[in-house]
Amino acid sequence: MIAIPARDADVFVAPALRPGLAAPRWDGAVRLDDALAPGLVAEVAVALTNLPFHLEIDDARADVRWRCTLTLPPKLDPQLPGPGWRLVRLLARELPALASAIVGRAVTVASPHTLPLISLRKGSYLDDTPAPTLEAVIGLAGAAWPAAWGGHTELPERGVAWPPGCGTIDLIDAGVRRRIPLVRRHVEAMSLHVALVPA
Amino acid sequence: MKLAASAHDTASLARAWQARSSVRIGPFLDDGVARELRDALRAQAWAAAPPSASVRLQYEVFTNIPEAGCDHFTCRFARWMWDEVPAWLEQVTGRRYRPPTDRELVAMIYRRGSYLDPHNDRDPIRRLAFVIGLTSTWWPPEHGGHLEFVEPDDADGMRLIERRDPGWNTLDLFAVDTHDRLHQVPQLTIDVERLTISGWFI
Numbered sequence: 551m552i553a554i555p556a557r558d559a560d561v562f563v564a565p566a567l568r569p570g571l572a573a574p575r576w577d578g579a580v581r582l583d584d585a586l587a588p589g590l591v592a593e594v595a596v597a598l599t600n601l602p603f604h605l606e607i608d609d610a611r612a613d614v615r616w617r618c619t620l621t622l623p624p625k626l627d628p629q630l631p632g633p634g635w636r637l638v639r640l641l642a643r644e645l646p647a648l649a650s651a652i653v654g655r656a657v658t659v660a661s662p663h664t665l666p667l668i669s670l671r672k673g674s675y676l677d678d679t680p681a682p683t684l685e686a687v688i689g690l691a692g693a694a695w696p697a698a699w700g701g702h703t704e705l706p707e708r709g710v711a712w713p714p715g716c717g718t719i720d721l722i723d724a725g726v727r728r729r730i731p732l733v734r735r736h737v738e739a740m741s742l743h744v745a746l747v748p749a
Numbered sequence: 750m751k752l753a754a755s756a757h758d759t760a761s762l763a764r765a766w767q768a769r770s771s772v773r774i775g776p777f778l779d780d781g782v783a784r785e786l787r788d789a790l791r792a793q794a795w796a797a798a799p800p801s802a803s804v805r806l807q808y809e810v811f812t813n814i815p816e817a818g819c820d821h822f823t824c825r826f827a828r829w830m831w832d833e834v835p836a837w838l839e840q841v842t843g844r845r846y847r848p849p850t851d852r853e854l855v856a857m858i859y860r861r862g863s864y865l866d867p868h869n870d871r872d873p874i875r876r877l878a879f880v881i882g883l884t885s886t887w888w889p890p891e892h893g894g895h896l897e898f899v900e901p902d903d904a905d906g907m908r909l910i911e912r913r914d915p916g917w918n919t920l921d922l923f924a925v926d927t928h929d930r931l932h933q934v935p936q937l938t939i940d941v942e943r944l945t946i947s948g949w950f951i
Contacts (some may be wrong), residue, residue, distance in 0.1 A: 604797070607809070611861070615863075620913060672936070673804070673863060673936065732862055732938060733862075
């Protein structure tokens with residue numbers, strides 16, 4: 551069972567994932583659709599417009615994606631966009647509880663005030679590599695596109711492919727191989743990538 | 750710096766240029782110079798090109814503003830390119846060009862995922878576009894990375910006019926002030942490298 555210790559006002563995962571409901575089967579990777587509270591993605595999308603993403607190419611040229619990391623101060627500052635704080639609370643409280651319930655071990659987010667955002671654009675890709683840690687990918691994408699255009703997350707050992715998610719939470723365990731084929735068209739998908747570590 | 754022997758036949762090159770105000774010259778440099786230039790460039794620190802307001806692109810760049818007296822090969826080449834090549838270009842094109850005021854010489858590496866969307870280079874200053882090809886491998890155009898001249902087409906959106914492969918020791922010249930030359934480099938989809946130096950004379 552999923553148990554999320556939070557008051558309603560602080561709950562930013564979808565009602566369907568709140569306490570009392572059965573956790574999805576866990577075999578090392580799962581996508582939760584409609585996982586965020588209604589409206590959260592729409593708010594976040596506006597708040598994240600025009601962020602200074604930069605193209606990051608790793609040394610092995612196996613990971614070519616646009617990145618922007620936001621760090622919010624420890625105390626809530628009303629001068630900063632509200633959706634960012636909602637994401638911080640999601641990472642600090644609800645995501646660890648949700649993920650712990652699903653994966654069957656206590657996990658937490660080490661730096662919930664740090665929001666590592668990744669954008670897939672034309673030219674982006676991720677070669678077949680194992681996930682370094684248990685990772686939560688919170689999908690903040692807009693409209694969907696066909697797999698032939700690239701950018702879908704493939705788990706080759708499982709025969710699974712997920713399109714860029716909107717309001718989704720993907721949990722991928724350490725060691726699970728995943729890849730993202732080259733994005734070939736001018737489309738964009740943004741997501742928040744969070745490492746979950748033992749609590 | 751030395752031109753390739755065939756590049757000294759400016760009368761033949763001028764005839765080719767006059768037909769279309771666009772030409773591929775190859776070989777452009779003495780082969781030893783081309784190899785030394787390629788090696789010097791490959792040893793540099795490359796960075797992702799910043800987004801452009803006028804054309805969508807993705808590749809890596811190394812930008813060099815030649816310093817007077819610097820003995821590094823890239824500086825010596827850039828000084829030669831800006832200071833001596835215009836006289837040779839005048840023999841080929843019949844027009845006198847000047848280097849850009851910032852004297853930046855920009856090298857590009859296209860790797861998997863890289864692309865340059867269609868654009869025509871038109872602005873009030875640019876007159877002659879050049880692309881020096883320093884790519885020693887070849888691959889079929891369906892994998893991208895070739896220079897393509899295109900024009901709008903009502904039926905298909907875009908029609909291919911001419912395609913030039915990445916090229917080893919080549920110089921592509923095309924007038925951008927007198928002709929509306931839409932060109933692009935389609936996205937490279939395999940693990941190869943397209944190394945070029947490109948820019949404009951004014």
